[in-house]
Amino acid sequence: MTNPNQRSLKTQIYHIIKKRLLDQIYQDGQILTERKLSEELNVSRTPVREAMQRLQKEGWVQYVRNKGIIVKSMDASDLIHIFQIRTALEILAVKLACSRINSDQLQLLRLSLIQQAGKKEGTMPDYQKFILYDTEFHNIIIDAAGNMMLRSIIDEIRDKIKRTGINSLYSRKSRIAEAVTEHTAIVDALEIKDIDSACQAMEKHLDICYTSAYGYIVRPEIQKQHSAEKGDIHG
Structure with a gap:
């Protein structure tokens, strides 16, 4: 069973990263890594990974082979x-x-x-x-x-x-x-x-x-x- 605190942390990380995307702190085409994000946010990689998976489903980022997580641009x-x-x-x-x-x-x-x-x-x-x-x-x-x-x-x-x-x-x-x-x-x-x-x-x-x-x-x-x-x- 998922710990409620883990669920809450995952949601918090999701909203923090999404706000940075909206504010264009993370630019179109920028490569984001779980390691760097976890260091910036002072959390483990697990909530970062879960947040990024949600953001990918919503079309904010995309996983590119041999590159990693890239901020998706809008054409x-x-x-x-x-x-x-x-x-x-x-x-x-x-x-x-x-x-x-x-x-x-x-x-x-x-x-x-x-x-x-x-x-x-x-x-x-x-x-x-x-x-x-x-x-x-x-x-x-x-x-x-x-x-x-x-x-x-x-x-x-x-x-x-x-x-x-x-x-x-x-x-x-x-x-x-x-x-x-x-x-x-x-x-x-x-x-x-x-x-x-x-x-x-x-x-x-x-x-x-x-x-x-x-x-x-x-x-x-x-x-x-x-x-x-x-x-x-x-x-």
Whole structure:
């Protein structure tokens, strides 16, 4: 029988390594070894091995013969597949939410729109704050759908998207304004319980997100441009 403490440690190591992947501490194509990871995390190799096996199943790393464990990169094809799934699931979420959303949730969505559009005090650049508000906005709709399986699946998909670094696209302030307009159309449709309009607005929003993301992935000059803009914001 597995010791509960061993299970807990394995889970902790999994989340630590996954966060480092999301934060791009471990770069695409980087070789990771169980020995080095166990030394970094001050644990035995067993929980590291189990965590890496789980991450491999989820598509974060891959085992390559004669090389070891390599951080898996995401190409344009991966992005297409991820956005196909995300779009289908979030359209389902907004469809379900349309008949179930309550006044409190609608009020939270309206507040989120104000937060997205406004400039709040704080140390984070505007685009980083927007990403937090954007995630919260979509989560309110998913929660209103009343299907928690959707939340867990979509969270995993969004993690994959975050790994690409495309969230830096929101460093372009005009994209924030565009996204707020797209979000507003979704809320307007939810308020009057217009399922068709809500689904169309969500699909349009995610199509635009995908188009921007695809350009970021396949055109290195776009990545350089947004990296420069991020530097300007931080400066």
